[in-house]
Amino acid sequence: LAGLGEAPCVGALALAQRQLGEAALVAEAAVAVTQIAETTRWTAPVETAAALHALVAAATTEDAKSKAKGLLELIDQYDGYLQRWLLAGPYTQDKKEGKGLLDIAFPPEVETADAVTWQGVSTGTKPGTAWAVPINEILTGNNRAAYLKSMVWMPVRTEARLEAGSDDGLKAWVNGTQILANNAARAVAPGQDRADVVLEKGWNTLLLKITQGSGFWAGAARFTARDGSHLDGLVALADAKAVEVACSAAADTVRGADGAFAVVASTTDTATKKTVLKAVAATAREPRDRERA
Numbered sequence: 327l328a329g330l331g332e333a334p335c336v337g338a339l340a341l342a343q344r345q346l347g348e349a350a351l352v353a354e355a356a357v358a359v360t361q362i363a364e365t366t367r368w369t370a371p372v373e374t375a376a377a378l379h380a381l382v383a384a385a386t387t388e389d390a391k392s393k394a395k396g397l398l399e400l401i402d403q404y405d406g407y408l409q410r411w412l413l414a415g416p417y418t419q420d421k422k423e424g425k426g427l428l429d430i431a432f433p434p435e436v437e438t439a440d441a442v443t444w445q446g447v448s449t450g451t452k453p454g455t456a457w458a459v460p461i462n463e464i465l466t467g468n469n470r471a472a473y474l475k476s477m478v479w480m481p482v483r484t485e486a487r488l489e490a491g492s493d494d495g496l497k498a499w500v501n502g503t504q505i506l507a508n509n510a511a512r513a514v515a516p517g518q519d520r521a522d523v524v525l526e527k528g529w530n531t532l533l534l535k536i537t538q539g540s541g542f543w544a545g546a547a548r549f550t551a552r553d554g555s556h557l558d559g560l561v562a563l564a565d566a567k568a569v570e571v572a573c574s575a576a577a578d579t580v581r582g583a584d585g586a587f588a589v590v591a592s593t594t595d596t597a598t599k600k601t602v603l604k605a606v607a608a609t610a611r612e613p614r615d616r617e618r619a
Contacts, residue, residue: 331361336370338362343377346384356381356390363397368456371401403516405556406548407457408476408532410563410592412444415472416465416538424539427471428495428509434473435499435535444475446592448564449546458491458514458546461536468540475533477588478549479561479571480525486557488532489517490547495537498547501530509537514544522552525560529585563592572602 330338339362345355359381366374374397381394417432434442450460461472490498490506493514498506498521505521512518536545551557561567572586590599 330358334362334365336366336373339366339370339373339377343380346380352384352386353390356385356387356394360390360393360397363394367397367401368404368454369451371405375401404457406550406560406562407449407516407546408478408548408562408564409449410476411447411449411459412475412588412591413447413459413461413464413472414442414444414475416467416470417472418467418470423469424471424494424537425509425511427469427537428497428507428535430471432471432473432535434475434533435497437502442473444591446594447474450544455514455544457516458544460542460544461538462541462543465543468538471535471537472543472545473533473535474545474547475531475588476547476563476592477529477531477585478525478563479529479568479585480527481559483527484525484557484559485552486523486525486549487520487552487554488523488547488549489520489554490534491515491518491545492534492536493542493544494539495535496545497535499531499533501526511539513542514546516546523549525549529582529588531584563589569598569601 330342339359342355342358342362345351346359359377363374363378378394378398382391385391385394414434419427419430433440447459447464449458450456459474465472488498488500488505490496491514494511495509496506496519497504500523505523506519508519532547534545534547536543549557549560561571568589572589586602590602593599
């Protein structure tokens with residue numbers, strides 16, 4: 327069991343979790359689960375939380391329980407951050423530094439602008455940044471701005487809270503209404519800016535503008551309940567249910583079609599693209615933006 331702690335993957339975590347039920351092995355298994363969870367909490371938070379809850383129930387020492395509860399608190403801190411996005415940019419203006427770009431309206435935030443080209447992107451893969459999009463790994467340069475767009479689906483109209491983080495400055499719109507603005511120069515962290523919002527029944531659009539001075543460049547956001555707890559019913563682009571929702575709602579409304587196209591544009595899975603596009607083939611409507619899948 328000692329060696330499992332050096333194999334930070336879901337398979338090793340599951341094996342260590344199973345040993346928690348063996349009285350003679352529970353102490354070693356607890357150490358292994360804790361060590362593995364330090365990494366897998368970023369890459370597999372659901373599976374890791376389940377293993378840690380099992381550890382809390384099985385542990386024979388308060389120290390082991392305390393470490394597991396601490397990791398569970400960290401998982402909750404990053405729970406629900408959106409993983410799939412569409413990215414547009416970079417946008418610059420002559421003689422303007424990063425801070426000077428936040429209030430300049432570039433095409434993604436202008437309804438009457440020409441078509442915008444978007445590319446599908448995901449949150450990072452490195453521990454510590456797996457909840458945020460590392461824009462600087464996709465777009466290069468200093469003193470510029472980029473836009474991140476994502477969509478979430480709700481079964482009913484719901485009062486919610488948006489929590490966003492950015493490196494550097496941030497603006498945020500939900501369904502076309504600006505709800506946040508912070509011309510900051512900072513490192514990205516969870517929940518740096520928060521605002522109460524109302525998510526409509528069906529698909530909802532979240533648009534972030536992230537400015538860049540120099541160095542790291544990133545953006546992240548999630549929706550929670552008004553009290554900060556998990557928002558039940560929400561379906562994000564990365565969720566398995568997104569394909570089902572996109573296919574069933576594709577032709578219902580304008581937002582339904584936008585949601586379907588967002589699912590297609592944000593994934594690299596060919597089968598998913600074909601499934602959703604087949605569902606919207608009967609509609610003649612083109613997306614407002616030219617999204618590059």
